[in-house]
Amino acid sequence: MTKNRIGSLFFLAFSTFYFYRVFSIKKMPGNQFEIMTASTFPFYIAITGIAISIILLILSFIEKDQAKLSLQYIKSLDLKTTLYFIMAMFFYGFTMKAWGFIISTAVFLAIGFLILKEKSLKKILIISISVSVGFYLLLNNVMGVYIDAGDLIDNLVGAIS
Amino acid sequence: MMDGILLGAATAFSMYNILMVIIGCFAGTFIGMIPGLGPISAIALMIPITYGMDPSSGLILISGVYYGAIFGGSTSSILINAPGVAGTVATSFDGYPMAQKGQAGKALAIAAYASFSGGTIAAIFLLFAAPALASVSLSFQSSDYFALMVLGLTAVAAFAGKGKFLKAAIMTIFGLMLATVGTDSDSGIARFTFGRMDLIDGISFLLLAMAAFALSEALMNVLENHKVSKQEEDELKKDIGTLKLTKQEVKEIIPTIGRSSVLGFFVGVLPGAGATIASFLAYGMERSFASAKDKLGFGKGSLKGLAAPESANNAACTGSFVPLLTLGIPGSGTTAIILGALLSYGIQPGPTMYIDNPALFWSVIISMYVGNFVLLVLNLPLIPYIAKLLAVPKQLLLPLIMFFSLVGVYLVTFNNFDIYMMTTFAVVALFLRIVDFPMAPMILGFILGGMMEDNLRRALTISDGSISFLWERPITLSILVLTVVLLLMPLISEFLAKMKKRKES
Numbered sequence: 001m002t003k004n005r006i007g008s009l010f011f012l013a014f015s016t017f018y019f020y021r022v023f024s025i026k027k028m029p030g031n032q033f034e035i036m037t038a039s040t041f042p043f044y045i046a047i048t049g050i051a052i053s054i055i056l057l058i059l060s061f062i063e064k065d066q067a068k069l070s071l072q073y074i075k076s077l078d079l080k081t082t083l084y085f086i087m088a089m090f091f092y093g094f095t096m097k098a099w100g101f102i103i104s105t106a107v108f109l110a111i112g113f114l115i116l117k118e119k120s121l122k123k124i125l126i127i128s129i130s131v132s133v134g135f136y137l138l139l140n141n142v143m144g145v146y147i148d149a150g151d152l153i154d155n156l157v158g159a160i161s
Numbered sequence: 162m163m164d165g166i167l168l169g170a171a172t173a174f175s176m177y178n179i180l181m182v183i184i185g186c187f188a189g190t191f192i193g194m195i196p197g198l199g200p201i202s203a204i205a206l207m208i209p210i211t212y213g214m215d216p217s218s219g220l221i222l223i224s225g226v227y228y229g230a231i232f233g234g235s236t237s238s239i240l241i242n243a244p245g246v247a248g249t250v251a252t253s254f255d256g257y258p259m260a261q262k263g264q265a266g267k268a269l270a271i272a273a274y275a276s277f278s279g280g281t282i283a284a285i286f287l288l289f290a291a292p293a294l295a296s297v298s299l300s301f302q303s304s305d306y307f308a309l310m311v312l313g314l315t316a317v318a319a320f321a322g323k324g325k326f327l328k329a330a331i332m333t334i335f336g337l338m339l340a341t342v343g344t345d346s347d348s349g350i351a352r353f354t355f356g357r358m359d360l361i362d363g364i365s366f367l368l369l370a371m372a373a374f375a376l377s378e379a380l381m382n383v384l385e386n387h388k389v390s391k392q393e394e395d396e397l398k399k400d401i402g403t404l405k406l407t408k409q410e411v412k413e414i415i416p417t418i419g420r421s422s423v424l425g426f427f428v429g430v431l432p433g434a435g436a437t438i439a440s441f442l443a444y445g446m447e448r449s450f451a452s453a454k455d456k457l458g459f460g461k462g463s464l465k466g467l468a469a470p471e472s473a474n475n476a477a478c479t480g481s482f483v484p485l486l487t488l489g490i491p492g493s494g495t496t497a498i499i500l501g502a503l504l505s506y507g508i509q510p511g512p513t514m515y516i517d518n519p520a521l522f523w524s525v526i527i528s529m530y531v532g533n534f535v536l537l538v539l540n541l542p543l544i545p546y547i548a549k550l551l552a553v554p555k556q557l558l559l560p561l562i563m564f565f566s567l568v569g570v571y572l573v574t575f576n577n578f579d580i581y582m583m584t585t586f587a588v589v590a591l592f593l594r595i596v597d598f599p600m601a602p603m604i605l606g607f608i609l610g611g612m613m614e615d616n617l618r619r620a621l622t623i624s625d626g627s628i629s630f631l632w633e634r635p636i637t638l639s640i641l642v643l644t645v646v647l648l649l650m651p652l653i654s655e656f657l658a659k660m661k662k663r664k665e666s
Contacts, residue, residue: 003596004328010592011331018338018353026350035626038345038352041614042338049334056327067597078386082591085383085563086584089376092567093580105564112560116383127557131564143192143206145572 002066008056015049022046084115100150105132165515166288169523172217173531181214181222182528186536189229194237195569199246199367200230200495208502216506217521221528223499224482228280228532231436231478232540235272235471240265240550241562243375243569247366248436248474250604251444253374255459255466262462265548270404271464272471273540275418279472280533282422283429283479287526301431303619304630308640309431310613313438314605315445315647329602332593336606337613339364346611347618359578368570368579369607372586373600375566379559380591404544414468417447425473429480436474436481437608443473449650453658479529486510486522 025039060066088111095104109128118124139145149157172178185207192203203226211219234246239256252272259268301309314333342353343363354360421443428439447469448459459466478495485496489510503510508518515522553561570579590600624630632638 007328007593007596007598008331010596011335014335015338021353025352028348028350035621036347036618038348038350041617042341042352045334045337045341049331049338052327052331052334056331059327069596077384079384081386082380082384085380086588089563089567089584089587090581093577093584096571096577096580105568109560109564112563113556116556116559118554118556123557131561135568139572147572147575 002060002068004056004066005060006069008053008060011049012053012057015046015053018042019046019050081115085112088112088115097148098150100153101147102132102136102149102153104150105135165519165523166527168520169525169527172520172524173221173527178218178221178524178528179531179535181218182225182532182535183539185222185225185227186229186232186532186539189226189231190233190236190536190540191229192226193230193233193246195233195565199234200227201498203227203230204495204498204502208498208505211502216503216508216518217524219502219506220499220521220525221532223502224525224529225532225535227478227495227499228276228475228529228536231474232273232276232536235276235474236269236547239268239272239467240547241375241565242378243562243566244370246436247370247604247608248440248477249470250370250374250437250601250608251440251470252467252474254444254470254601255461255463257378258460258462259467260548264403264462266403266544267406268462268467269544269548270406270541271414271467273537273544275414275421275468275471276475277533277537278418279422279425279475280479280536281530282419282472283426283476284526284530284533286423286426287479287483287529288523301636302634303616303623304634304637305640306431307613307616307620308631308637308644309438310609310616312640312644312647313441313609314613315644325599328598332598332600332602333606336603336608337610339369339603340607340610341614346615357578359576359582364582364607365570365573365579366604366608367573368583369586370604371566371570372583373590373604375562376583376587377590377594377600379562379566380587381594382555382559384591404541410464414464417465417468418472420446420450421469421472422476425476426480428473429477430483436477439473439477439480440470441605443469445647449647475533482525482529486514486525489514 022039022042025042027037027039028034031037088108091111092104092108095107098104099107106128109131110124113124113128136147136149139147188207189200189203192206193199204223207223207226211222214222231246231248234244234249235252235256238244238249238253239260242253242257244250244253256268256272259265340363342360344351344354344361351361424443424446425436425439428442429435444466447465448456451459451463451465455463455465481496485500487510489500500510508514508521550558567580567583570583571577573579593600620630621628624633630637631641
């Protein structure tokens with residue numbers, strides 16, 4: 001399948017869904033007297049989106065020598081590693097509040113380095129810990145941007161002091 | 162006026178104020194390089210420090226921070242494709258490809274020279290034309306702004322190569338659609354929020370820009386997993402920190418810098434337009450002026466493509482001081498913060514400010530020139546070291562880029578939903594990159610979407626629902642005619658080329 005056809009199908013689906021959702025935008029009493037309501041602008045851009053996607057889709061059938069998404073290219077992609085990274089990012093978001101900034105960042109970076117096959121464990125530990133602690137100190141102590149270190153760290157610091 | 166300028170010069174060139182400019186530029190550059198902390202955050206961080214100072218020194222420090230933060234934003238755009246500020250999105254189009262080709266130092270140097278020239282040219286304009294320009298900017302109405310937004314959107318033509326116009330157009334529409342998510346500014350009705358409180362404020366620019374550029378770029382690197390041999394890597398890194406520009410290259414970018422600076426300044430003068438539209442328009446304009454051969458280089462590391470938005474965004478920053486200082490109208494979020502600082506010093510900017518407070522008014526304008534010079538002197542020696550960042554091995558650099566992108570967005574709201582949303586957008590952007598749909602028009606549509614809807618609503622209300630506002634005002638009509646010409650230009654040039662070919666054969 002050509003790249004343009006795949007893209008146009010995606011946008012046709014997205015624009016149609018968007019168009020369908022336009023009708024669920026609430027209407028205020030007296031809206032019929034308004035020149036422009038909350039749904040006017042979205043309505044027109046949805047129609048434009050559908051129209052352009054259809055034109056693009058038709059052209060993808062008419063025009064020859066368009067770039068294709070080949071099976072060979074897809075096979076050459078490292079989908080597994082990419083998927084690991086996407087999962088790591090969701091995991092980072094999930095742990096940010098629960099574990100706090102320092103631990104979740106250090107873990108995320110360490111996982112990232114490991115996924116990309118960094119062999120030196122010393123390097124992994126030094127960089128992930130120094131970046132998370134350093135960035136935390138820079139923001140909290142120099143720039144005055146407060147980030148929660150996390151209950152675990154707070155308790156540890158509290159116990160030491 | 163001359164007395165005022167001399168008084169301002171005396172104030173700006175005092176040792177203390179020069180020191181303030183240096184500190185401001187340095188702090189601004191540093192803060193601006195961190196994604197998520199743009200000029201607004203940088204200035205907001207500085208305001209408490211300036212409370213104990215003389216208003217002139219305080220404002221000079223703030224101006225230095227402003228310029229520094231914009232330049233810092235360009236650095237992260239060029240090196241890791243992470244435009245933390247809307248004004249530096251266009252910088253990444255050609256800056257990042259240059260960095261990928263092992264010319265990071267050269268790209269940063271061009272950014273520094275272009276910023277310096279843009280800021281300087283605009284400061285000179287500001288010096289002589291500020292009061293006169295203020296009245297012009299005030300004459301712009303909502304219909305003119307709407308037309309200006311439409312003109313801004315036609316810059317998509319600049320990103321669309323041959324046969325790619327429709328792709329760019331659908332991406333612009335996609336950006337406009339994303340801009341409608343959140344609460345409608347007029348009625349207060351929630352749109353496309355799916356009942357989630359996290360979406361009530363809409364999608365932030367930073368989130369979308371980071372996901373579409375930095376994060377998806379990092380993921381693309383992982384996905385395609387290009388194995389580069391040691392020899393190729395050494396070859397790429399050989400000139401990474403070099404700042405050298407050939408005579409030919411300098412000759413090539415000088416006219417671009419001149420044109421873009423003038424355009425940037427005038428667009429910056431208009432409240433609400435600012436550095437973003439200026440940089441996109443300058444990029445589009447340069448691509449239109451380029452020869453057919455040069456056009457192919459845009460988006461792949463063109464020197465003109467980098468110099469144009471860099472000069473324009475700095476010139477627009479200077480231009481945005483015109484409505485602020487002469488009318489008391491902040492034209493952007495950043496100048497709104499500066500207005501707050503001025504009010505806290507007990508100074509009310511307005512038409513009589515340059516008469517009531519000549520030392521402050523003129524010293525700020527002159528210090529802008531000094532600030533640009535300091536920025537150049539300060540940053541040029543640092544460029545080889547900053548560029549070396551790219552020499553960090555890929556297996557360490559990519560997770561770090563992802564971390565800075567994610568945390569930059571998280572810092573703004575402290576809401577982990579933003580991290581989920583950003584990751585989802587990055588996956589969508591990755592898919593769109595694979596099928597060759599350009600990201601830049603989406604960002605442009607997203608930035609202009611809200612402003613466009615607001616101005617359209619106002620214009621329609623003023624004209625009682627009639628679309629006659631499109632041709633009733635000469636300014637609106639002129640901008641729209643220019644838009645049509647820009648849109649038709651690629652078609653006309655293609656038609657002319659075909660005619661020429663036919664004649665030859």
